[in-house]
Amino acid sequence: MSAEVGAGSAQRRAIRVTVNGVVYERVVEPRLLLSDFLRHELGLTGTHVGCEHGVCGACTVLVNGEPARSCLMLAVQADGLAIETVESLAPDEERLHPLQQAFWDRHGLQCGFCTPGLLMLLKSFLAENPSPSEEEVREAISGNLCRCTGYQNIVAAALEAARLLREPVAG
Protein backbone atom coordinates (compact mmCIF):
# COMPACT_ATOMS: atom_id res chain seq x y z
CA MET A 1 0.00 0.00 0.00
CA SER A 2 1.35 3.42 -0.88
CA ALA A 3 2.49 5.52 2.03
CA GLU A 4 2.45 9.28 2.34
CA VAL A 5 5.84 10.98 2.40
CA GLY A 6 6.29 14.50 3.72
CA ALA A 7 3.48 17.01 4.20
CA GLY A 8 2.30 20.30 2.74
CA SER A 9 1.13 21.19 -0.73
CA ALA A 10 3.44 18.80 -2.62
CA GLN A 11 2.20 15.61 -1.00
CA ARG A 12 4.26 12.66 -2.31
CA ARG A 13 3.75 8.94 -1.97
CA ALA A 14 6.02 5.91 -1.97
CA ILE A 15 4.86 3.28 -4.47
CA ARG A 16 5.99 -0.16 -5.54
CA VAL A 17 5.08 -1.12 -9.10
CA THR A 18 6.05 -4.17 -11.12
CA VAL A 19 6.75 -3.20 -14.72
CA ASN A 20 7.59 -5.96 -17.21
CA GLY A 21 8.53 -8.23 -14.31
CA VAL A 22 10.88 -5.72 -12.62
CA VAL A 23 9.89 -4.23 -9.27
CA TYR A 24 10.37 -0.44 -9.05
CA GLU A 25 10.10 1.59 -5.87
CA ARG A 26 9.68 5.33 -6.31
CA VAL A 27 8.33 8.36 -4.49
CA VAL A 28 5.93 10.33 -6.71
CA GLU A 29 3.44 13.17 -6.68
CA PRO A 30 -0.16 11.83 -6.77
CA ARG A 31 -0.93 13.84 -9.92
CA LEU A 32 1.77 12.07 -11.95
CA LEU A 33 0.07 10.08 -14.73
CA LEU A 34 1.04 6.44 -15.20
CA SER A 35 2.05 7.25 -18.80
CA ASP A 36 4.50 9.94 -17.61
CA PHE A 37 5.76 7.66 -14.83
CA LEU A 38 6.63 4.97 -17.39
CA ARG A 39 8.25 7.40 -19.82
CA HIS A 40 9.97 9.93 -17.58
CA GLU A 41 10.63 8.09 -14.30
CA LEU A 42 11.45 4.67 -15.76
CA GLY A 43 12.68 5.72 -19.21
CA LEU A 44 10.30 3.27 -20.91
CA THR A 45 9.45 5.49 -23.86
CA GLY A 46 7.90 2.69 -25.92
CA THR A 47 4.53 3.68 -24.46
CA HIS A 48 3.44 6.62 -26.61
CA VAL A 49 1.35 9.59 -25.59
CA GLY A 50 -1.01 11.19 -28.09
CA CYS A 51 -4.13 12.88 -26.79
CA GLU A 52 -3.84 12.42 -23.02
CA HIS A 53 -7.58 12.25 -22.61
CA GLY A 54 -8.40 8.66 -23.42
CA VAL A 55 -9.34 8.99 -27.08
CA CYS A 56 -6.38 7.81 -29.17
CA GLY A 57 -5.23 4.60 -27.45
CA ALA A 58 -1.50 5.20 -28.13
CA CYS A 59 -0.74 4.88 -24.39
CA THR A 60 -2.49 1.50 -23.91
CA VAL A 61 -0.63 -0.83 -21.51
CA LEU A 62 -1.69 -3.95 -19.63
CA VAL A 63 -2.67 -3.49 -15.98
CA ASN A 64 -2.76 -6.89 -14.26
CA GLY A 65 -3.23 -8.35 -17.75
CA GLU A 66 -6.10 -6.06 -18.83
CA PRO A 67 -5.62 -3.34 -21.46
CA ALA A 68 -6.02 0.19 -20.07
CA ARG A 69 -5.18 3.80 -20.95
CA SER A 70 -2.05 4.74 -19.02
CA CYS A 71 -2.91 8.44 -19.51
CA LEU A 72 -6.11 7.93 -17.50
CA MET A 73 -4.41 6.30 -14.50
CA LEU A 74 -2.35 7.93 -11.81
CA ALA A 75 1.00 6.32 -11.06
CA VAL A 76 -0.04 6.03 -7.40
CA GLN A 77 -2.98 3.87 -8.51
CA ALA A 78 -0.53 1.34 -9.96
CA ASP A 79 0.91 0.73 -6.49
CA GLY A 80 1.05 -3.04 -5.96
CA LEU A 81 -0.08 -3.80 -9.55
CA ALA A 82 1.72 -5.41 -12.49
CA ILE A 83 2.12 -3.31 -15.65
CA GLU A 84 3.21 -4.62 -19.05
CA THR A 85 4.44 -2.31 -21.77
CA VAL A 86 5.53 -2.86 -25.38
CA GLU A 87 9.13 -3.31 -24.15
CA SER A 88 8.07 -6.69 -22.70
CA LEU A 89 7.08 -8.24 -26.04
CA ALA A 90 10.29 -9.19 -27.88
CA PRO A 91 12.11 -12.12 -26.22
CA ASP A 92 15.54 -10.62 -27.04
CA GLU A 93 17.34 -8.13 -29.32
CA GLU A 94 17.29 -10.54 -32.26
CA ARG A 95 13.78 -11.92 -32.25
CA LEU A 96 10.33 -10.34 -32.45
CA HIS A 97 7.13 -11.37 -30.67
CA PRO A 98 4.67 -13.05 -33.11
CA LEU A 99 2.51 -9.91 -32.96
CA GLN A 100 5.45 -7.70 -33.90
CA GLN A 101 6.49 -10.16 -36.64
CA ALA A 102 2.97 -10.09 -38.10
CA PHE A 103 2.88 -6.27 -38.06
CA TRP A 104 6.27 -6.26 -39.83
CA ASP A 105 5.26 -8.85 -42.43
CA ARG A 106 1.82 -7.38 -43.14
CA HIS A 107 2.89 -3.71 -43.12
CA GLY A 108 0.71 -3.05 -40.08
CA LEU A 109 2.58 0.16 -39.36
CA GLN A 110 3.93 3.21 -41.14
CA CYS A 111 5.06 5.92 -38.71
CA GLY A 112 4.62 3.56 -35.77
CA PHE A 113 3.07 6.04 -33.39
CA CYS A 114 -0.05 3.96 -32.74
CA THR A 115 1.77 0.62 -32.80
CA PRO A 116 2.74 0.09 -29.11
CA GLY A 117 -0.86 0.68 -28.00
CA LEU A 118 -2.25 -1.64 -30.66
CA LEU A 119 0.26 -4.39 -29.85
CA MET A 120 -0.58 -4.34 -26.14
CA LEU A 121 -4.32 -4.23 -26.79
CA LEU A 122 -4.06 -7.13 -29.23
CA LYS A 123 -1.90 -9.17 -26.88
CA SER A 124 -4.70 -9.34 -24.33
CA PHE A 125 -7.48 -9.52 -26.92
CA LEU A 126 -5.93 -12.51 -28.73
CA ALA A 127 -5.22 -14.29 -25.44
CA GLU A 128 -8.96 -14.15 -24.74
CA ASN A 129 -10.11 -14.67 -28.37
CA PRO A 130 -7.54 -16.88 -30.12
CA SER A 131 -9.60 -17.15 -33.35
CA PRO A 132 -11.37 -13.83 -33.85
CA SER A 133 -13.33 -12.90 -36.97
CA GLU A 134 -12.30 -9.82 -38.92
CA GLU A 135 -15.30 -7.98 -37.49
CA GLU A 136 -14.33 -8.85 -33.92
CA VAL A 137 -10.82 -7.52 -34.55
CA ARG A 138 -12.26 -4.28 -35.91
CA GLU A 139 -14.48 -3.86 -32.87
CA ALA A 140 -11.59 -4.62 -30.49
CA ILE A 141 -9.30 -2.00 -32.05
CA SER A 142 -12.05 0.63 -32.43
CA GLY A 143 -10.53 2.66 -29.59
CA ASN A 144 -7.04 2.86 -31.14
CA LEU A 145 -6.55 5.57 -33.71
CA CYS A 146 -4.10 5.22 -36.60
CA ARG A 147 -3.55 8.16 -38.92
CA CYS A 148 -1.39 6.30 -41.45
CA THR A 149 -2.41 2.80 -42.41
CA GLY A 150 -6.15 3.02 -42.97
CA TYR A 151 -6.43 0.02 -40.59
CA GLN A 152 -6.58 -2.56 -43.40
CA ASN A 153 -3.07 -3.86 -42.74
CA ILE A 154 -3.47 -3.65 -38.96
CA VAL A 155 -6.46 -5.98 -39.21
CA ALA A 156 -4.54 -8.29 -41.54
CA ALA A 157 -1.60 -8.28 -39.10
CA ALA A 158 -3.87 -9.04 -36.15
CA LEU A 159 -5.42 -12.02 -37.96
CA GLU A 160 -1.97 -13.23 -39.01
CA ALA A 161 -0.71 -12.88 -35.43
CA ALA A 162 -3.69 -14.90 -34.20
CA ARG A 163 -2.65 -17.69 -36.58
CA LEU A 164 1.00 -17.51 -35.47
CA LEU A 165 0.02 -17.61 -31.80
CA ARG A 166 -2.31 -20.58 -32.35
CA GLU A 167 0.27 -22.62 -34.26
CA PRO A 168 3.70 -21.62 -33.00
CA VAL A 169 6.43 -22.65 -35.42
CA ALA A 170 8.76 -25.19 -33.84
CA GLY A 171 12.30 -24.06 -33.07
Next chain:
Amino acid sequence: MKPPRFQYHVPESLDEALGLLAELGADAKPLAGGQSLVPLLNMRLARPGHLLDLNRVAELDYLTERDGGLALGAMTRQRAVERSALIRDRCPLLAQAIRYVGHLPIRTRGTIGGSVAHADPAAELPGVLAALDGRITLQSRSSTRVLDPADFFLGVLASAATPEELVTEIWLPAVPERTGQVWLEVARRHGDYALVGLGASVTLDGDGTISEARLALIGVGPVPVRARRAEERLRGEWPATSLFREAGRLVSAEIQPETDVHATSEYRRRVAAVLTERALAEATRQITRETVE
Protein backbone atom coordinates in the same frame (compact mmCIF):
# COMPACT_ATOMS: atom_id res chain seq x y z
CA MET B 1 -0.55 17.48 -19.78
CA LYS B 2 -0.75 17.28 -16.05
CA PRO B 3 -3.65 17.33 -13.63
CA PRO B 4 -3.66 20.24 -11.17
CA ARG B 5 -2.41 19.52 -7.64
CA PHE B 6 -4.73 17.68 -5.29
CA GLN B 7 -4.56 15.78 -2.03
CA TYR B 8 -4.95 12.06 -2.64
CA HIS B 9 -6.87 9.71 -0.36
CA VAL B 10 -7.23 5.93 -0.68
CA PRO B 11 -9.91 4.68 1.69
CA GLU B 12 -10.09 0.91 2.07
CA SER B 13 -13.67 0.62 3.25
CA LEU B 14 -16.99 2.28 2.47
CA ASP B 15 -17.21 3.68 6.01
CA GLU B 16 -13.81 5.32 5.65
CA ALA B 17 -14.77 6.75 2.23
CA LEU B 18 -18.08 8.18 3.49
CA GLY B 19 -16.33 9.61 6.55
CA LEU B 20 -13.79 11.40 4.37
CA LEU B 21 -16.52 12.75 2.11
CA ALA B 22 -18.45 14.10 5.09
CA GLU B 23 -15.30 15.87 6.30
CA LEU B 24 -14.05 17.23 2.98
CA GLY B 25 -17.42 18.11 1.44
CA ALA B 26 -17.67 19.75 -1.96
CA ASP B 27 -13.90 20.14 -2.38
CA ALA B 28 -13.53 16.35 -2.74
CA LYS B 29 -14.24 14.24 -5.84
CA PRO B 30 -14.60 10.48 -5.87
CA LEU B 31 -12.31 8.77 -8.40
CA ALA B 32 -13.77 5.54 -9.79
CA GLY B 33 -12.56 4.24 -13.17
CA GLY B 34 -11.20 7.66 -14.07
CA GLN B 35 -12.38 7.33 -17.67
CA SER B 36 -14.36 10.57 -17.48
CA LEU B 37 -12.77 12.29 -14.48
CA VAL B 38 -9.08 11.97 -15.44
CA PRO B 39 -9.62 13.57 -18.90
CA LEU B 40 -11.30 16.48 -17.06
CA LEU B 41 -8.32 16.71 -14.71
CA ASN B 42 -5.80 16.47 -17.56
CA MET B 43 -7.55 19.29 -19.40
CA ARG B 44 -7.89 21.14 -16.09
CA LEU B 45 -11.63 21.44 -16.51
CA ALA B 46 -11.92 19.97 -13.00
CA ARG B 47 -9.76 21.19 -10.09
CA PRO B 48 -10.83 19.33 -6.97
CA GLY B 49 -8.77 19.97 -3.82
CA HIS B 50 -9.05 16.31 -2.85
CA LEU B 51 -9.38 13.08 -4.80
CA LEU B 52 -10.99 10.13 -3.07
CA ASP B 53 -9.83 7.01 -4.88
CA LEU B 54 -12.49 4.28 -4.54
CA ASN B 55 -10.44 1.60 -6.28
CA ARG B 56 -9.43 -0.11 -3.02
CA VAL B 57 -12.97 -0.23 -1.62
CA ALA B 58 -13.42 -3.90 -2.48
CA GLU B 59 -16.85 -4.15 -0.83
CA LEU B 60 -18.33 -2.01 -3.66
CA ASP B 61 -17.28 -4.53 -6.33
CA TYR B 62 -20.03 -7.17 -6.66
CA LEU B 63 -22.71 -8.44 -8.95
CA THR B 64 -25.42 -10.56 -7.37
CA GLU B 65 -29.07 -11.66 -7.57
CA ARG B 66 -31.37 -9.87 -5.17
CA ASP B 67 -35.14 -9.14 -4.78
CA GLY B 68 -36.07 -10.60 -8.15
CA GLY B 69 -33.32 -8.72 -9.90
CA LEU B 70 -29.64 -7.92 -10.01
CA ALA B 71 -27.68 -5.72 -7.62
CA LEU B 72 -24.41 -4.26 -8.89
CA GLY B 73 -21.91 -2.54 -6.62
CA ALA B 74 -20.74 0.89 -7.78
CA MET B 75 -17.13 -0.24 -8.32
CA THR B 76 -18.05 -3.19 -10.55
CA ARG B 77 -16.08 -2.73 -13.78
CA GLN B 78 -18.04 -2.40 -17.01
CA ARG B 79 -15.88 -5.19 -18.42
CA ALA B 80 -16.97 -7.55 -15.60
CA VAL B 81 -20.60 -6.88 -16.55
CA GLU B 82 -19.79 -7.60 -20.19
CA ARG B 83 -18.23 -10.95 -19.24
CA SER B 84 -20.97 -12.02 -16.81
CA ALA B 85 -23.11 -15.03 -17.76
CA LEU B 86 -25.57 -14.02 -15.03
CA ILE B 87 -26.14 -10.63 -16.69
CA ARG B 88 -26.57 -12.22 -20.12
CA ASP B 89 -29.16 -14.57 -18.66
CA ARG B 90 -31.06 -12.27 -16.28
CA CYS B 91 -30.67 -8.84 -17.90
CA PRO B 92 -30.09 -9.14 -21.65
CA LEU B 93 -30.71 -5.41 -22.17
CA LEU B 94 -27.73 -4.52 -19.98
CA ALA B 95 -25.61 -7.26 -21.57
CA GLN B 96 -26.22 -5.74 -25.02
CA ALA B 97 -25.89 -2.09 -23.98
CA ILE B 98 -22.61 -2.48 -22.08
CA ARG B 99 -20.74 -3.37 -25.27
CA TYR B 100 -21.52 0.09 -26.62
CA VAL B 101 -19.86 1.84 -23.65
CA GLY B 102 -16.65 3.26 -25.08
CA HIS B 103 -14.06 0.72 -26.14
CA LEU B 104 -12.60 -2.43 -24.61
CA PRO B 105 -9.69 -0.66 -22.81
CA ILE B 106 -12.17 1.92 -21.41
CA ARG B 107 -14.49 -0.74 -19.98
CA THR B 108 -11.66 -2.55 -18.17
CA ARG B 109 -11.34 0.49 -15.86
CA GLY B 110 -14.74 2.23 -16.19
CA THR B 111 -17.26 1.38 -13.48
CA ILE B 112 -21.02 1.07 -13.16
CA GLY B 113 -21.21 3.69 -10.41
CA GLY B 114 -18.98 6.14 -12.26
CA SER B 115 -21.05 5.95 -15.41
CA VAL B 116 -24.30 6.49 -13.48
CA ALA B 117 -22.86 9.30 -11.31
CA HIS B 118 -21.39 11.07 -14.36
CA ALA B 119 -24.92 11.31 -15.87
CA ASP B 120 -23.89 11.88 -19.47
CA PRO B 121 -27.04 12.30 -21.60
CA ALA B 122 -25.66 9.93 -24.25
CA ALA B 123 -24.42 7.24 -21.83
CA GLU B 124 -25.90 3.77 -22.07
CA LEU B 125 -26.24 2.78 -18.40
CA PRO B 126 -28.63 5.59 -17.47
CA GLY B 127 -30.72 4.53 -20.49
CA VAL B 128 -30.88 0.92 -19.28
CA LEU B 129 -31.91 2.10 -15.79
CA ALA B 130 -34.66 4.25 -17.29
CA ALA B 131 -35.95 1.53 -19.61
CA LEU B 132 -36.25 -1.07 -16.86
CA ASP B 133 -37.26 1.19 -13.95
CA GLY B 134 -34.08 0.30 -12.08
CA ARG B 135 -33.04 1.91 -8.81
CA ILE B 136 -29.98 3.82 -7.64
CA THR B 137 -28.73 3.68 -4.04
CA LEU B 138 -26.99 6.73 -2.58
CA GLN B 139 -25.18 6.64 0.73
CA SER B 140 -23.65 9.30 2.93
CA ARG B 141 -22.22 8.90 6.43
CA SER B 142 -25.63 9.62 7.93
CA SER B 143 -28.19 8.42 5.37
CA THR B 144 -29.14 5.95 2.67
CA ARG B 145 -31.62 6.74 -0.10
CA VAL B 146 -32.90 4.71 -3.02
CA LEU B 147 -33.98 6.72 -6.05
CA ASP B 148 -35.81 6.06 -9.31
CA PRO B 149 -33.95 7.10 -12.46
CA ALA B 150 -36.39 9.98 -12.99
CA ASP B 151 -35.48 11.39 -9.56
CA PHE B 152 -31.76 10.72 -9.91
CA PHE B 153 -30.93 12.08 -13.39
CA LEU B 154 -31.64 15.80 -13.29
CA GLY B 155 -29.86 17.23 -16.33
CA VAL B 156 -26.71 17.17 -18.47
CA LEU B 157 -23.99 15.78 -16.14
CA ALA B 158 -26.27 16.58 -13.20
CA SER B 159 -27.69 14.13 -10.68
CA ALA B 160 -29.45 14.21 -7.32
CA ALA B 161 -26.28 13.03 -5.52
CA THR B 162 -25.00 15.58 -3.00
CA PRO B 163 -21.22 16.07 -2.57
CA GLU B 164 -21.38 13.97 0.61
CA GLU B 165 -23.05 11.02 -1.10
CA LEU B 166 -21.67 8.12 -3.07
CA VAL B 167 -23.59 6.04 -5.54
CA THR B 168 -23.11 2.66 -3.89
CA GLU B 169 -25.35 0.33 -5.90
CA ILE B 170 -27.71 0.01 -8.81
CA TRP B 171 -30.52 -2.52 -9.00
CA LEU B 172 -32.23 -3.81 -12.16
CA PRO B 173 -35.23 -6.17 -12.34
CA ALA B 174 -34.64 -9.59 -13.90
CA VAL B 175 -36.13 -10.11 -17.33
CA PRO B 176 -39.72 -11.47 -17.02
CA GLU B 177 -41.04 -14.54 -18.89
CA ARG B 178 -42.02 -14.13 -22.55
CA THR B 179 -39.98 -10.94 -22.83
CA GLY B 180 -37.62 -9.72 -25.51
CA GLN B 181 -35.05 -7.00 -24.81
CA VAL B 182 -33.06 -5.12 -27.42
CA TRP B 183 -30.49 -2.31 -27.28
CA LEU B 184 -29.77 -0.47 -30.54
CA GLU B 185 -27.85 2.67 -31.29
CA VAL B 186 -26.38 4.80 -33.99
CA ALA B 187 -22.97 6.42 -33.51
CA ARG B 188 -20.32 7.62 -35.95
CA ARG B 189 -18.03 4.80 -34.90
CA HIS B 190 -18.52 1.78 -32.64
CA GLY B 191 -17.76 2.89 -29.08
CA ASP B 192 -18.43 6.59 -29.60
CA TYR B 193 -21.15 8.20 -27.55
CA ALA B 194 -24.53 7.51 -29.19
CA LEU B 195 -26.21 10.04 -31.49
CA VAL B 196 -29.35 8.13 -30.56
CA GLY B 197 -29.59 4.98 -28.46
CA LEU B 198 -32.69 2.98 -27.65
CA GLY B 199 -33.53 0.28 -25.13
CA ALA B 200 -36.70 -1.74 -25.69
CA SER B 201 -38.35 -4.41 -23.58
CA VAL B 202 -41.50 -6.16 -24.81
CA THR B 203 -43.56 -8.75 -22.92
CA LEU B 204 -46.23 -10.87 -24.62
CA ASP B 205 -49.33 -12.29 -22.95
CA GLY B 206 -50.28 -15.95 -23.27
CA ASP B 207 -52.62 -15.01 -26.15
CA GLY B 208 -49.80 -13.27 -28.02
CA THR B 209 -50.79 -9.66 -27.41
CA ILE B 210 -48.35 -7.14 -25.94
CA SER B 211 -48.84 -6.91 -22.17
CA GLU B 212 -45.92 -4.59 -21.47
CA ALA B 213 -43.72 -2.37 -23.64
CA ARG B 214 -40.89 -0.16 -22.41
CA LEU B 215 -38.91 2.24 -24.57
CA ALA B 216 -36.10 4.49 -23.33
CA LEU B 217 -33.89 6.73 -25.47
CA ILE B 218 -30.52 8.38 -24.91
CA GLY B 219 -28.86 11.21 -26.80
CA VAL B 220 -32.19 12.94 -27.47
CA GLY B 221 -32.45 15.09 -24.34
CA PRO B 222 -30.59 16.16 -21.19
CA VAL B 223 -31.58 12.92 -19.41
CA PRO B 224 -32.72 9.49 -20.62
CA VAL B 225 -36.28 9.73 -21.95
CA ARG B 226 -39.12 7.20 -21.70
CA ALA B 227 -41.43 7.20 -24.73
CA ARG B 228 -44.65 6.84 -22.72
CA ARG B 229 -47.12 7.59 -25.50
CA ALA B 230 -45.65 4.94 -27.77
CA GLU B 231 -45.58 2.44 -24.89
CA GLU B 232 -49.26 3.14 -24.21
CA ARG B 233 -50.15 2.62 -27.84
CA LEU B 234 -48.44 -0.79 -27.91
CA ARG B 235 -50.07 -2.29 -24.81
CA GLY B 236 -52.88 -4.75 -25.51
CA GLU B 237 -52.16 -4.87 -29.27
CA TRP B 238 -51.03 -7.73 -31.48
CA PRO B 239 -47.43 -7.33 -32.64
CA ALA B 240 -47.39 -6.18 -36.27
CA THR B 241 -45.08 -4.27 -38.59
CA SER B 242 -47.67 -1.51 -39.06
CA LEU B 243 -48.04 -1.14 -35.28
CA PHE B 244 -44.26 -0.89 -34.82
CA ARG B 245 -44.07 1.75 -37.56
CA GLU B 246 -46.74 3.77 -35.82
CA ALA B 247 -44.88 3.43 -32.50
CA GLY B 248 -41.76 4.76 -34.24
CA ARG B 249 -43.73 7.79 -35.46
CA LEU B 250 -45.06 8.41 -31.95
CA VAL B 251 -41.54 8.19 -30.49
CA SER B 252 -40.14 10.71 -32.94
CA ALA B 253 -43.05 13.04 -32.17
CA GLU B 254 -42.73 12.86 -28.39
CA ILE B 255 -38.96 13.35 -28.05
CA GLN B 256 -37.35 16.79 -28.28
CA PRO B 257 -33.77 16.27 -29.44
CA GLU B 258 -31.47 19.25 -29.92
CA THR B 259 -29.36 20.07 -32.93
CA ASP B 260 -25.64 20.02 -32.19
CA VAL B 261 -22.35 19.59 -34.06
CA HIS B 262 -22.94 15.84 -34.32
CA ALA B 263 -26.46 15.75 -35.79
CA THR B 264 -29.58 17.80 -36.39
CA SER B 265 -32.72 17.43 -34.33
CA GLU B 266 -34.59 16.23 -37.39
CA TYR B 267 -32.02 13.51 -38.10
CA ARG B 268 -32.20 12.29 -34.49
CA ARG B 269 -36.01 12.06 -34.70
CA ARG B 270 -35.75 10.05 -37.89
CA VAL B 271 -33.17 7.68 -36.40
CA ALA B 272 -35.28 7.26 -33.24
CA ALA B 273 -38.27 6.17 -35.34
CA VAL B 274 -36.25 3.65 -37.32
CA LEU B 275 -34.55 2.22 -34.22
CA THR B 276 -37.93 1.87 -32.48
CA GLU B 277 -39.39 -0.07 -35.36
CA ARG B 278 -36.35 -2.37 -35.58
CA ALA B 279 -36.04 -2.93 -31.84
CA LEU B 280 -39.73 -3.83 -31.43
CA ALA B 281 -39.55 -6.30 -34.31
CA GLU B 282 -36.39 -7.91 -32.93
CA ALA B 283 -37.75 -8.06 -29.35
CA THR B 284 -40.91 -9.91 -30.45
CA ARG B 285 -38.84 -12.21 -32.68
CA GLN B 286 -36.77 -13.17 -29.62
CA ILE B 287 -39.92 -14.29 -27.79
CA THR B 288 -41.34 -16.33 -30.67
CA ARG B 289 -37.95 -17.98 -31.18
CA GLU B 290 -37.90 -18.96 -27.51
CA THR B 291 -41.39 -20.51 -27.58
CA VAL B 292 -40.65 -22.47 -30.74
CA GLU B 293 -37.43 -23.93 -29.28
